[in-house]
Amino acid sequence: MLDAFDKLYTYITEFAFVRYALIVGVLIALCSSLLGVTLVLKRFSFIGDGLSHVAFGAMTIAAVLKLTNDMPLILCITIISAILLLRTGKNAKIKGDAAVAMISVSALAIGYLLMNIFSSSSNLSGDVCTTLFGSTSILTLTTTEVWLCIGLSAVVLAVFVLFYNKVFSVTFDEDFARATGVKASLYNLILAVVIAVIIVLAMNLVGSLLISALVIFPALSAMRVFKSFRSVTVCSGVLSVVCTLLGICISIVYGTPVGSTIVAVDMVAFGVFMVIGKFCGRVKA
Amino acid sequence: MALLTCKDLCIGYEGREILHGLNFSVEQGDYMCILGENGSGKSTLMKTLLGLVPSMSGEIIFGDGLQKGQIGYLPQQTDVQRDFPASVKEIVLSGCANRLGLRPFYSKEQKQLAQENIEKMGLTELKNRCYRELSGGQQQRVLLARALCATQKALLLDEPVSGLDPNATAHMYELVHKLNKESGITIIMISHDIQAAMTYADRILHIGKKVFFGSRDEYLARLDKTGFAQQGGEADA
Numbered sequence: 001m002l003d004a005f006d007k008l009y010t011y012i013t014e015f016a017f018v019r020y021a022l023i024v025g026v027l028i029a030l031c032s033s034l035l036g037v038t039l040v041l042k043r044f045s046f047i048g049d050g051l052s053h054v055a056f057g058a059m060t061i062a063a064v065l066k067l068t069n070d071m072p073l074i075l076c077i078t079i080i081s082a083i084l085l086l087r088t089g090k091n092a093k094i095k096g097d098a099a100v101a102m103i104s105v106s107a108l109a110i111g112y113l114l115m116n117i118f119s120s121s122s123n124l125s126g127d128v129c130t131t132l133f134g135s136t137s138i139l140t141l142t143t144t145e146v147w148l149c150i151g152l153s154a155v156v157l158a159v160f161v162l163f164y165n166k167v168f169s170v171t172f173d174e175d176f177a178r179a180t181g182v183k184a185s186l187y188n189l190i191l192a193v194v195i196a197v198i199i200v201l202a203m204n205l206v207g208s209l210l211i212s213a214l215v216i217f218p219a220l221s222a223m224r225v226f227k228s229f230r231s232v233t234v235c236s237g238v239l240s241v242v243c244t245l246l247g248i249c250i251s252i253v254y255g256t257p258v259g260s261t262i263v264a265v266d267m268v269a270f271g272v273f274m275v276i277g278k279f280c281g282r283v284k285a
Numbered sequence: 286m287a288l289l290t291c292k293d294l295c296i297g298y299e300g301r302e303i304l305h306g307l308n309f310s311v312e313q314g315d316y317m318c319i320l321g322e323n324g325s326g327k328s329t330l331m332k333t334l335l336g337l338v339p340s341m342s343g344e345i346i347f348g349d350g351l352q353k354g355q356i357g358y359l360p361q362q363t364d365v366q367r368d369f370p371a372s373v374k375e376i377v378l379s380g381c382a383n384r385l386g387l388r389p390f391y392s393k394e395q396k397q398l399a400q401e402n403i404e405k406m407g408l409t410e411l412k413n414r415c416y417r418e419l420s421g422g423q424q425q426r427v428l429l430a431r432a433l434c435a436t437q438k439a440l441l442l443d444e445p446v447s448g449l450d451p452n453a454t455a456h457m458y459e460l461v462h463k464l465n466k467e468s469g470i471t472i473i474m475i476s477h478d479i480q481a482a483m484t485y486a487d488r489i490l491h492i493g494k495k496v497f498f499g500s501r502d503e504y505l506a507r508l509d510k511t512g513f514a515q516q517g518g519e520a521d522a
Binding site: 041042043161162163164165166168169171172173175176177178179180181182223226227228229230232 | 332335336337355356357358360363364365366369370371372374375376378379380382383385389390391413414415418431432435436441
């Protein structure tokens with residue numbers, strides 16, 4: 001055990017990339033978990049999954065077009081899909097969950113198809129596997145990527161704090177908010193853009209198949225124990241950061257895949273919170 | 286000038302017309318019940334008044350200083366709300382969201398207003414409790430307190446007693462009655478409960494195959510003479 005700490009300490013102090021990974025990991029975990037509360041409550045748990053597949057599809061398009069900087073394209077396509085998914089909402093001909101599922105599988109299929117037809121790489125299944133399950137790319141971040149991530153996360157956090165009360169009112173009861181003159185569609189739009197940004201950021205960390213875990217697990221765990229929106233949100237953020245830190249550390253020391261380790265830690269935390277929720281029953285908000 | 290006037294209003298959903306030629310007006314301080322069988326368009330009418338659904342033709346005119354977006358609304362409960370982790374205080378305060386404008390946080394006055402409405406609805410002890418742990422009647426009172434935060438003039442209630450036990454139902458009607466008489470808040474209520482409508486309302490709007498709008502006494506007289514309600518199907522219930 002001490003060995004492990006020693007090893008970790010040396011890694012963190014000696015290698016910049018480990019520090020980058022930790023910084024980016026914490027930021028992404030924080031952002032995704034805060035929005036996760038709203039998404040879970042709005043019954044959009046799967047939007048993370050859907051959008052990340054869209055991002056995967058966009059990534060393959062960028063690869064086919066041989067773009068060196070694929071970020072802007074991925075971000076654009078994902079944001080547009082997010083807006084379409086969240087805005088159509090209740091009145092759409094194809095309802096929420098079906099629309100998410102449809103977009104999600106289509107993007108996945110097209111992405112893989114494109115990669116298969118146009119890819120010049122010899123290790124195709126390896127490439128696909130990396131994008132889907134997260135890769136070592138979290139450990140090979142460049143300084144620019146780290147700064148980009150810090151900047152975007154700061155924006156996301158600022159938006160969340162500034163719109164916290166409005167997001168609450170729209171999440172709890174969209175009809176009421178709209179009827180009393182709150183610009184619900186504007187806030188839905190903001191939410192869609194923000195969630196798309198987070199997902200594109202998070203793809204580096206856990207890969208597109210596991211992003212849902214970052215979005216929903218902390219929120220669900222927090223909801224087991226806490227009873228007010230604010231305490232759930234705060235707890236979800238803290239829990240997510242702790243789990244992600246733990247997950248990254250474990251994966252560094254034991255050489256396990258980063259994404260799945262983080263998700264495993266999240267799962268354990270969920271179990272613990274469920275037990276606490278069962279036994280304590282009522283924890284005061 | 287009436288608080289709310291509908292002229293030749295035609296309502297419907299997705300291009301399908303449900304009702305046309307609706308003419309009625311609501312004065313400040315009125316207590317109006319909207320009656321009608323299932324599917325007659327009561328909820329659609331309410332959503333049209335609130336601006337959630339566009340009207341197909343005709344006019345809705347707001348008067349007496351009432352503006353669109355200043356009507357408190359007590360909706361029917363949604364699935365999302367049933368297991369929503371939020372405290373009573375948070376939910377009531379969210380009724381003030383329409384006054385936030387560009388400000389990100391609630392002001393002292395808004396918190397004060399929420400507190401007053403919590404007291405008015407007798408929720409002081411439940412203030413920090415979680416919404417999903419409350420009984421149906423308590424939940425409705427929370428939503429009523431929230432609606433009061435959003436308005437000083439008019440409340441629209443969509444079947445406020447559905448799913449409540451007799452005690453909670455009576456309590457709910459009393460609360461609404463008190464708001465109408467003591468605070469002078471205009472009440473527009475969708476109801477299935479013709480008995481309660483006759484007790485509390487002073488105006489009736491009956492929609493369906495036949496449309497009636499007038500005072501309660503006129504409605505009763507009409508009811509006796511022609512069995513209007515039977516034709517409308519309401520008295521069967």
